[in-house]
Amino acid sequence: LMVWLRRCTHYLFIVVVAVNSTLLTINAGDYIFYTDWAWTSFTVFSISQTLMLAVGATYYLTFTGVPGTATYYGLIMTVYTWVAKGAWFALGYPYDFIVTPIWLPSAMLLDLAYWATKKSKHSLILFGGVLVGMSLPLFNMVNLITVADPLETAFKYPRPTLPPYMTPIEPQVGKFYNSPVALGAGAGAVLSVTFTALGCKLNTWTYRWMAA
Numbered sequence: 001l002m003v004w005l006r007r008c009t010h011y012l013f014i015v016v017v018a019v020n021s022t023l024l025t026i027n028a029g030d031y032i033f034y035t036d037w038a039w040t041s042f043t044v045f046s047i048s049q050t051l052m053l054a055v056g057a058t059y060y061l062t063f064t065g066v067p068g069t070a071t072y073y074g075l076i077m078t079v080y081t082w083v084a085k086g087a088w089f090a091l092g093y094p095y096d097f098i099v100t101p102i103w104l105p106s107a108m109l110l111d112l113a114y115w116a117t118k119k120s121k122h123s124l125i126l127f128g129g130v131l132v133g134m135s136l137p138l139f140n141m142v143n144l145i146t147v148a149d150p151l152e153t154a155f156k157y158p159r160p161t162l163p164p165y166m167t168p169i170e171p172q173v174g175k176f177y178n179s180p181v182a183l184g185a186g187a188g189a190v191l192s193v194t195f196t197a198l199g200c201k202l203n204t205w206t207y208r209w210m211a212a
Helices: 002-025 035-064 069-090 104-116 121-144 150-156 180-211
Strands: none
Touching: 002 035, 002 069, 002 180, 035 069, 035 104, 035 121, 035 180, 069 104, 104 121, 121 180
16 A cells, blocks of 8 residues: 555656646746846746756655656656747747746756765755756856847737736846846855755655655
């Protein structure tokens, strides 16, 4: 019975965590819609994406104990987001304007840290957390600068879910304009250690709940 319960709970939890992570970050690639504060939103969204990836991937990774599952988790989030972003394409937005956050390379680094340190949870938290936090803003900025004529496109296709008073009128220099990647990576490197630790703790709580 316990084997069956653990197996079912394992699959149930990964679906719930992955789906909710994706739902919470579904608009995190839409920095360009917030043209007034694009780089500020990039910094904030970088942290939110780091949170959802690090917690979920670490939880799944430590639950299975198999290096590679963090990458698998990142792939699940990516595919879910691709499907959701298809809605923007259906609304008429050009394909090269739709930004899907890049999670996979950071998830791969998490797996690498777990494997290289011989499945040490403490090393995973410290090394894996820092690697995820520092890498995610970098990959997403590379992703973002591939968007063709973002400002022109943002004005041509105002976001239908934004009320009129939030529609960008003219670009402003945001508070974090100078270095959104450095700010995102700096904050992420510190916070992601805590996020990764939370993922490990969730795993512990899950086992305790199932053993009760």
